[in-house]
Amino acid sequence: MKRFLKIYLEKPELAGVAFLLLLTVVFQARSGGVFLSAANLQGILGLLPEVALVAVGVTLLMICGEFDLSVGSVFALTPMAMAVTLEAGWPFLPAFALGLCVALLVGLVNGVLTVRFAIPSFITTLGMLFVARSITVVISGGFPPLLPNGAFPKWLFVAYVGPGDMFRMSFLWFVAIAVLVTLLLSRTNFGNWVRATGGFLPAAESMGIPTKRVKVACFMICSLLAGFAGSLQVMRLGAPLPSIGEGLELQAVAAAVIGGTALTGGIGTIFGGIIGATLIRVIDNGLVLSQVDANWFKMVLGALTVFAVILNAWLRRKAKSIKVETGK
Amino acid sequence: MKRFLKIYLEKPELAGVAFLLLLTVVFQARSGGVFLSAANLQGILGLLPEVALVAVGVTLLMICGEFDLSVGSVFALTPMAMAVTLEAGWPFLPAFALGLCVALLVGLVNGVLTVRFAIPSFITTLGMLFVARSITVVISGGFPPLLPNGAFPKWLFVAYVGPGDMFRMSFLWFVAIAVLVTLLLSRTNFGNWVRATGGFLPAAESMGIPTKRVKVACFMICSLLAGFAGSLQVMRLGAPLPSIGEGLELQAVAAAVIGGTALTGGIGTIFGGIIGATLIRVIDNGLVLSQVDANWFKMVLGALTVFAVILNAWLRRKAKSIKVETGK
Amino acid sequence: EGPMNIVFTHHSSASNPFWQAVKKGFDDACAKIEANCQMIFTQTEGAIDQQAANMMAALAGNPDALLTSIVDNNAFDDIIQRAVDNGVITMAVNVDDTEGADGNARASFVGQGFIPAGYSLGKKMSEFFPAEGPIKAVVGISAPGQNWSEQRGAGVMQFLEEFKAANPDREVEIVRLDTGTDGAVVAERVGAYLNANPDTTAYFDTGLWHAYVAQVLADRGVEPGTVLMGGFDIVAEVLQQMEAGYIQVQVDQQPYMQGFIPVMQAYLAHTVNLSPADVDTGQGIVLAEDVPALWDLAKQGLR
Amino acid sequence: MSNEPIIRVRNLHKWYSGVHALKGVDLDFHRGETVGLVGDNGAGKSTLINILSGTQAPTEGEIFFEGKKVRFKGPADAMEAGIETIYQYNSMVPTMSIARNMFIGREPLKWSVGGIGILDTKKMAAESVQAIADVDLHLRSPDALVGELSGGQRQGVAIARAMHFKSKVMILDEPTNHLAVKETQKVLGFVKSLKELGIPGIFISHNIHHVMECSDRIVAMARGEVVLDKRVDDTSMDEILDVL
Amino acid sequence: MSNEPIIRVRNLHKWYSGVHALKGVDLDFHRGETVGLVGDNGAGKSTLINILSGTQAPTEGEIFFEGKKVRFKGPADAMEAGIETIYQYNSMVPTMSIARNMFIGREPLKWSVGGIGILDTKKMAAESVQAIADVDLHLRSPDALVGELSGGQRQGVAIARAMHFKSKVMILDEPTNHLAVKETQKVLGFVKSLKELGIPGIFISHNIHHVMECSDRIVAMARGEVVLDKRVDDTSMDEILDVL
């Protein structure tokens, strides 16, 4: 029992789950039962897949030891590219593919610049944050094009499914992708390389891992997921706004860190990143429902975020000090 | 000669200086000579001390191995605290002191939370970014107070000085503080501790350095400088808006990195941070003078920032490969 | 029956003074009818996706009325439709669907659109233009890609284009700059631009940051009126600079009224079933001569 | 053919920024021969073998592997060619488990497409347990993180890995550092066994006894140059200590 | 008085997460006596001395220093009390110069206020050059970065520092790793000289010859427990190898 407790508490993402449960109870009480109502869950589950997908990508990249600040801009650029070509009369599939290719290209540029010139990805992707956002505005001409109705298969991406219309298709996409990336990281040799590259670069290199290519691949996956998430959001809202996703970069990094990913790389899990993203969404939503005054809103948001991480660190320390020989 | 070249080019901040000179020539040509005109320089030198002071603090903290995302919020909070108390009839000195104390307090909280709970400062200060901004809005009551005219000694902080009114007092403050912090970092034992703490924490600790206190001190210096810089800006512009300084955090980190500071800590110079901040301001100003269209502005800004760092890395590599025994 | 629940969502963040004035009107009105009220800001300025999420969260609490700015023609359509279907009194405030009632299920609109506001700013400003000679107008887009800024800018430019067409003999040049949303940066950028282009006739800001540009000009000893300036929303600094003569025209949508009126309408709709009606909160053009009267109101946060 | 050296190094130079670490090294390594590389601290031994194993690029000079001129772009190239190295530092990822560290870059896969595939974790666990037992190391479990091991345990894992993936050429840079008595004996035994297997080895150590015991030939370096290159039988402990 | 041990360790336990690394260690260290600490890899030697030097906190048990019960909160406390340690790892900041590394935490100051003051860089350079020469190490300049040194050079700097700041108690955790022959001799000479200076020492090494040569007493550990504690004269190499 003690051993069981120890092993589970040591996993950083499970501390996050505990906090999530705690918050659920608090918010449920504070909001008079609205928090867990079908309508609200539906709302949360509509937005969650989009930010969580971005968090998944960023978490993967952070485990690989790099940063991506441009996800927010890619989040806007991909659907904009798609919308502009749709408006120009392209059919959905090529337009969608083009959007995703643009995302991949951004990731490729981020990655190649970073590894080729050995500069910090913080700078490469900060630059890309501006560049991609600027391109978004330029191709939209300042004003968002209309997504022609019926131009995209709603049923495939954003239609409601499941009992009581609780989920959207986007949630299923998210689950599938999350499982895939989790497997990629934990079960494949590529995942091993990612962890090694982020864990200790010199060792990974001297062991013959193609660290540069691994990094570039992670940059591309991260961008692709951000672009796909942005497309989901635009299809859900029905309008490709050039301003969506602003500030998403810090939120995604925060989600990864809350879920136990180390900023220095090598440590972390995809599930943790998802839990982190969920926590952020739940705090945000719960605060709205708890009718926190607008001026104090950010304060509570900031404080709860920090608290989540403190609790996380504290729980892990407690777990570590449980004296059981785990035979590890 | 070769040796001289080598030693100088290896300093990352000097690559920045070279790029600065290059840009100056380009912008001078593109703007038809306006770039180096007295009036334009005067404009640059008005805003520069404020952002450069923030960059100085952030650079110091990054060398110490930590991050501060809350500088932008402190930049707004400090002058707001000062303005609100000034409006309430306090004399200048106590009001100013109060503002700076608030900044110090924010730094203290950042630092203590970070080292006490051993959590990433990325999260602590991201939380503080929200909290401090929220407090700014709350104490302003939503409506920015006017700084009563004559409520503060203009001559001491923002009046023009020097030949042709080229400089403001704020510039002198900035120079004095920059020199002081540079000396602190390079000439004192405290500076040695900062570098050791950021360079390799386990070694610094095992050598008996009070790393926790060193970190907290750096957090406090960083916050103090951000608060002071914000106060300078508000005194110059005459009104404390609760929204000033938004986005400053990334800009300051970018300045530090452009100037050669490592994101992982231990490496960097104050002068480099200043050069980085100057580069950012000069690029910004030069682009305006070059009449870049609004939609493209960010793209050029982002691209030039990345290019600065690439050039930097490239120059350093070239310098390293010069075959001279430096006797190091 | 308990107090009314009213929610107000929009696209701006808490550090924006304009929306703080709306909030004051909203809160005051709510106090009068003893309603239970909540205004939800976004984390970043102009974040429509966040606004949509906030609306959904708020609607989950089954409010009696939803007030919202409609800054995009499509993004909120579904959400508002569902709110209306659920019997929530839904009104657009501050910004409406550009197609008006046709484009959206909301009951009514209180406020003034971005584009018309920009247009009237340009029009009023043209009265200050020199009678002859070339015109060089700079439009500062505070946040490229964001509706509020782009549309205000578009309104101004729409007028300028018409002005150009109407005066074929005059040379009219229009420049768009990315000026940013940070007072100090705007001041530096526009200051630098005006420095390099002293022949500029007028500067239009899509926010209130031209007040800081005025500060720079004053510092530099440039005479008031050398460059005409105008923008949106009233805060103390703007009034100061209008008195000093640096700012000629300001558009004020009477934010307090935009917060107050819809609550009253919602109250009437809720209690006696009167249907909400469109209210134009005024072209709200403010000139230098109006300033003295505004000081007091501004201090109280009423304008 | 069997007389041709497996590795030939000609006029190798290495400049670090401001330091001339290798000053024209010429060396031949023959098949079936274990070379003991000795030298003062900073003599350039690690630099030389880092170049041979592809982790560093030479500034000047040529390397021939099996007669062909090669230019390793990275350790992967050298490993592909058949050079297996135990580095003085930097050979483990502390945040990963022993089993994973054992197989980084050479993971056994259940199936794969284009080089990427599903790990055979069972095989990894079993083989790593075996490999570690082979060096007489007692470890709790293959799932322990390398960063939580003692200095010697960590070194032991590195050795176990290299022993597991025997290759065409083995390079060992001070492999016995941090190791306890028994483990050290195992390593020396391993180095000696290389000859029987016909695998040429390069063995760096500061313990002249160990070097004399295991090697066929001794190369001594000082200040970036080779100052002695003799067969063990033709030299003596004193001569070696003399040139150092 | 002189019979009272300078360090007394009673019932010391250390749990890492999931590992019981020290299982009730009782040990006395006497004035003027050098103790050789030997043991298998992972026996708990480093853990023990990390606790003595304050870098780790014991889970249970007591430490008496000069008769007084102490509880070191960090290495700074231990250094203050007079315990100087050379660690197996982690003792240098690679991004800083040799001269700065020599004096980290104990910088000579030209003048100071409240402990913070201006560095006496000249003195630092001169003294570090001297200290390094004292261990027979040839380094280019005191301004070279530690991260750019060879393995042995780095270890040499750590030794030079510890020798420079002699203290009440010296702890050396495998100090001769990576060191070349001459430097190793210097270190062994230093350890022997401790006795003459009346400084008690704790010397960890896997080289039993070295340990027997330098120590007065031998303590052997295995799996977190002390399994042998005898004066050198009362034991033999074989007995020690036996218990390991």
Ligand SMILES: Nc1ncnc2c1ncn2[C@@H]1O[C@H](COP(=O)(O)OP(=O)(O)OP(=O)(O)O)[C@@H](O)[C@H]1O
């Ligand atoms: N940070 C840690 N977390 C978990 N276990 C640890 C940690 N550090 C050491 N251990 C374990 O504690 C035990 C004792 O380690 P210690 O470093 O004290 O051994 P040692 O006697 O110094 O060995 P060596 O001779 O190899 O240096 C080992 O089993 C090791 O795996």
Ligand SMILES: Nc1ncnc2c1ncn2[C@@H]1O[C@H](COP(=O)(O)OP(=O)(O)OP(=O)(O)O)[C@@H](O)[C@H]1O
């Ligand atoms: N990254 C580097 N930058 C600059 N100089 C370096 C670097 N790495 C090594 N050197 C220098 O090159 C020389 C040779 O170093 P090398 O590591 O090859 O020595 P070594 O023979 O392996 O010594 P040891 O026995 O101490 O390991 C040394 O003077 C060292 O200071």
Ligand SMILES: [Mg+2]
């Ligand atoms: Mg070496």
Ligand SMILES: [Mg+2]
């Ligand atoms: Mg040890």
